[in-house]
Amino acid sequence: MNLTNLPIGTQAKVVAVNGNNAITKRLMEMGVVPGVSVRVIKSAPFSDPLEIRVRGYHLAMRKNEADAIEVSK
Amino acid sequence: MKFKIPNSRFQIPNSGSVVVDTIEGQRTTDNRHFTIALAGNPNAGKTTLFNVLTGMRQKVANYPGVTVERKEGFWQLNGSENTARLIDLPGLYSLDATSLDEQIARDVLLGKVADSPKPNALIAVVDATNLERNLYLVIQLLEFKIPVVIALTMVDTAEKQSLEIDTDKLSHLLQIPVVRVKATQKQGIEELAKKVLQAAKTEATPNFVWLSNADFINNTDEDDIHLSLSDNTAANKKIFARYNFISDVYQEAVKPKDTLERSVSEKIDHILTHKFFGLAILIGILLLVFQTIFSWANLPMDLLDKGFGALGDFARAEMPEGILTDLLVDGVITGVGGVVVFLPQILLLFLFLSILEDTGYMARAAFLLDKLMSRVGLHGKAFLPLLSSFACAIPGIMATRTIENPKDRLATIMIAPFMSCSARLPVYTLMIAAFFAGQTVFGFLSLGAVLILAMYALGIMVAVIVAFILKRTILKSPTPPFVMELPPYRLPNFRTVFQNMFIRAGLFLKRAGTVILAISIILWALTAFPRISHQSSVISYQSATPENDEQQTTDSEQLKNSYAGKFGHIIEPVIEPLGFDWKIGVALIASFAAREVLVSTLSIIYNVGKEETEESASLINAVRDAKKDDGTKAWTPLTALTLMVFFVLAMQCMSTVAVVRRETNSWAWALFMVGYMTGLAYLAAFLTYQGGRLLGFG
Ligand SMILES: Nc1nc2c(ncn2[C@@H]2O[C@H](COP(=O)(O)OP(=O)(O)OP(=O)(O)O)[C@@H](O)[C@H]2O)c(=O)[nH]1
Numbered sequence: 001m002n003l004t005n006l007p008i009g010t011q012a013k014v015v016a017v018n019g020n021n022a023i024t025k026r027l028m029e030m031g032v033v034p035g036v037s038v039r040v041i042k043s044a045p046f047s048d049p050l051e052i053r054v055r056g057y058h059l060a061m062r063k064n065e066a067d068a069i070e071v072s073k
Numbered sequence: 074m075k076f077k078i079p080n081s082r083f084q085i086p087n088s089g090s091v092v093v094d095t096i097e098g099q100r101t102t103d104n105r106h107f108t109i110a111l112a113g114n115p116n117a118g119k120t121t122l123f124n125v126l127t128g129m130r131q132k133v134a135n136y137p138g139v140t141v142e143r144k145e146g147f148w149q150l151n152g153s154e155n156t157a158r159l160i161d162l163p164g165l166y167s168l169d170a171t172s173l174d175e176q177i178a179r180d181v182l183l184g185k186v187a188d189s190p191k192p193n194a195l196i197a198v199v200d201a202t203n204l205e206r207n208l209y210l211v212i213q214l215l216e217f218k219i220p221v222v223i224a225l226t227m228v229d230t231a232e233k234q235s236l237e238i239d240t241d242k243l244s245h246l247l248q249i250p251v252v253r254v255k256a257t258q259k260q261g262i263e264e265l266a267k268k269v270l271q272a273a274k275t276e277a278t279p280n281f282v283w284l285s286n287a288d289f290i291n292n293t294d295e296d297d298i299h300l301s302l303s304d305n306t307a308a309n310k311k312i313f314a315r316y317n318f319i320s321d322v323y324q325e326a327v328k329p330k331d332t333l334e335r336s337v338s339e340k341i342d343h344i345l346t347h348k349f350f351g352l353a354i355l356i357g358i359l360l361l362v363f364q365t366i367f368s369w370a371n372l373p374m375d376l377l378d379k380g381f382g383a384l385g386d387f388a389r390a391e392m393p394e395g396i397l398t399d400l401l402v403d404g405v406i407t408g409v410g411g412v413v414v415f416l417p418q419i420l421l422l423f424l425f426l427s428i429l430e431d432t433g434y435m436a437r438a439a440f441l442l443d444k445l446m447s448r449v450g451l452h453g454k455a456f457l458p459l460l461s462s463f464a465c466a467i468p469g470i471m472a473t474r475t476i477e478n479p480k481d482r483l484a485t486i487m488i489a490p491f492m493s494c495s496a497r498l499p500v501y502t503l504m505i506a507a508f509f510a511g512q513t514v515f516g517f518l519s520l521g522a523v524l525i526l527a528m529y530a531l532g533i534m535v536a537v538i539v540a541f542i543l544k545r546t547i548l549k550s551p552t553p554p555f556v557m558e559l560p561p562y563r564l565p566n567f568r569t570v571f572q573n574m575f576i577r578a579g580l581f582l583k584r585a586g587t588v589i590l591a592i593s594i595i596l597w598a599l600t601a602f603p604r605i606s607h608q609s610s611v612i613s614y615q616s617a618t619p620e621n622d623e624q625q626t627t628d629s630e631q632l633k634n635s636y637a638g639k640f641g642h643i644i645e646p647v648i649e650p651l652g653f654d655w656k657i658g659v660a661l662i663a664s665f666a667a668r669e670v671l672v673s674t675l676s677i678i679y680n681v682g683k684e685e686t687e688e689s690a691s692l693i694n695a696v697r698d699a700k701k702d703d704g705t706k707a708w709t710p711l712t713a714l715t716l717m718v719f720f721v722l723a724m725q726c727m728s729t730v731a732v733v734r735r736e737t738n739s740w741a742w743a744l745f746m747v748g749y750m751t752g753l754a755y756l757a758a759f760l761t762y763q764g765g766r767l768l769g770f771g
């Protein structure tokens with residue numbers, strides 16, 4: 001399951017960050033690594049971008065980026 | 074000339090940093106002259122600490138990416154015995170820099186900059202409420218064997234959240250000093266100085282084994298989580314290993330708070346970025362700001378206006394008649410005063426901007442409007458530079474350094490000047506005060522506030538369209554990714570807000586005292602020369618005009634026959650389709666140096682050609698009463714609107730052109746910007762005026 005499909009308000013564990021490009025690397029450097037738990041806080045108008053909470057801080061990302069993050073409940 | 078896309082990776086523009094005596098050599102060992110740099114994630118509180126340590130006043134605000142260049146100052150470490158050169162840097166999440174601002178920081182931290190010695194020690198500014206992510210950079214710095222002292226900021230917030238951090242344990246686990254600082258209350262500063270001095274002298278760095286130990290990395294796979302670090306690159310493994318280490322440290326040193334409870338920040342955010350009301354709230358906030366600017370600024374503006382009028386009359390009465398008095402009264406006082414009277418509006422605008430910036434709302438506005446940005450093809454981070462362009466395009470253009478892709482950065486630079494900057498405010502205000510004052514919409518909104526909002530909206534709309542076209546033509550590249558940290562809401566700090574307001578207002582006054590002053594003098598000279606002799610004009614008009622109109626005739630004849638007048642008549646055919654007469658034309662041309670110059674030029678022109686009966690009519694009245702050569706009114710509400718539209722779109726600011734050239738390292742882009750913006754401005758003004766006339770206005 002991708003982060004994009006995670007219902008708002010639910011918590012899940014990151015399983016993988018797929019793709020190997022600058023942005024997935026940056027996501028990992030910002031703490032979104034396999035094993036960490038994330039929670040979807042909300043989405044902006046038109047359902048994009050998403051706001052998530054990870055390691056105690058809030059991170060906004062477009063759905064494109066969220067698609068790369070694989071999670072499991 | 075060639076349009077090249079500058080590659081941000083290889084090109085770092087000269088920063089406008091404070092010049093300090095360069096200390097030669099790498100890692101100077103002279104005890105009295107250490108070089109210390111501040112390193113840390115964006116928005117961790119580096120500049121706040123820098124300002125307290127050096128007594129300087131660099132910009133602080135609650136969003137990531139405020140500092141985009143290197144800044145230096147001096148820090149008295151212990152009394153006057155040891156002075157350090159302290160460097161404030163842009164924030165960075167990782168030493169693997171992806172954007173220009175991060176590269177600038179990384180290069181200084183690693184001592185790769187030619188004109189700056191390698192720092193003897195670093196202060197790693199670590200946000201206590203965001204420990205894990207902040208420690209990532211610290212770990213990287215330690216891998217480079219750089220002496221580091223951690224300054225733990227935001228401890229006040231951490232305490233409120235009952236987040237307990239055992240600093241001794243943290244220090245022990247990381248093998249480096251950790252100091253709690255409350256910068257604004259000057260707490261922990263002495264201890265920080267002591268620890269930094271020690272670190273710089275001993276150059277001690279911890280000896281970590283976790284990364285050099287290949288086994289450790291392989292061991293991470295034993296976790297029950299299925300690891301598909303796709304491609305399993307060494308880089309990803311390193312990131313993973315660092316975070317594993319950090320998690321261990323965190324678990325030992327921090328007693329985490331109960332994460333289930335929603336923070337105050339989240340509750341506020343739930344309303345302000347609401348799916349449906351969020352955008353309405355954003356527009357509401359802006360309307361409220363403009364409405365307040367208008368209602369509060371009127372009185373002080375009138376007083377300033379009267380003050381400058383009185384000053385002019387006083388100078389005129391006290392000084393001997395002659396060319397010098399004319400220069401002082403008609404040139405300097407009228408020209409500079411004409412701009413300075415708008416200081417109240419400017420101050421209020423900056424006050425509100427500074428408050429919004431320090432609450433953390435700006436980043437939320439970026440979040441709300443990101444869908445629009447991605448449709449256009451812009452980088453989500455482009456939003457913050459564009460927002461700061463509402464104060465002035467120059468810091469806005471500099472702030473685009475946070476955008477990774479050079480093409481996206483360039484597209485943002487190209488549209489930044491469409492954001493209505495504070496220099497346009499005097500022009501808008503003058504037009505509205507003269508032609509739309511006192512009218513309301515829906516009975517409670519002032520027409521002025523609505524018109525100003527419309528002007529801002531026009532600038533934004535055109536910017537969006539232009540970016541859309543640029544991103545599909547000459548700056549074609551895929552829609553860039555967007556990942557941005559959203560800072561927590563904070564109560565705006567009184568000192569920060571007023572400091573930001575006064576720094577910006579100071580720049581406005583400085584411009585009035587330099588650029589505007591110089592142009593006022595030149596313009597006055599252009600209107601006052603060549604001098605037609607008093608004698609001859611009296612003779613030539615004696616028969617035609619009654620005695621009491623003699624002075625007026627002389628004055629307006631003087632203006633008409635001056636260099637400015639002649640020039641105005643030459644360009645009149647070009648601006649006539651926009652409804653402007655030659656006097657407005659002269660002001661319009663002059664305002665290409667800087668937008669406020671329009672106001673000062675109109676003051677000078679209407680003052681030089683004023684009627685004798687008026688002593689020192691306010692500019693507003695002068696504009697209302699101004700006549701064309703044929704005796705009809707020079708201004709109608711439609712002309713005023715047309716002028717405002719022109720000002721929204723035209724590129725009339727020399728300093729911005731210079732900064733665009735520097736940041737893109739290309740004259741071609743800078744000139745392209747001037748050309749296309751001004752072309753658009755002319756077209757839009759033409760459509761406004763002619764369309765308005767067809768509809769029966771004006
Ligand atoms: N509560 C609290 N707020 C702080 C503290 N230090 C800084 N701030 C606030 O944190 C925000 C960011 O501070 P800055 O000093 O601009 O952060 P920076 O690290 O220079 O940020 P960039 O230049 O964007 O990298 C501002 O709103 C400050 O007022 C602190 O110790 N406690």
Ligand SMILES: [Mg+2]
Nearest residue numbers: 119120139140
């Ligand atoms: Mg800063």
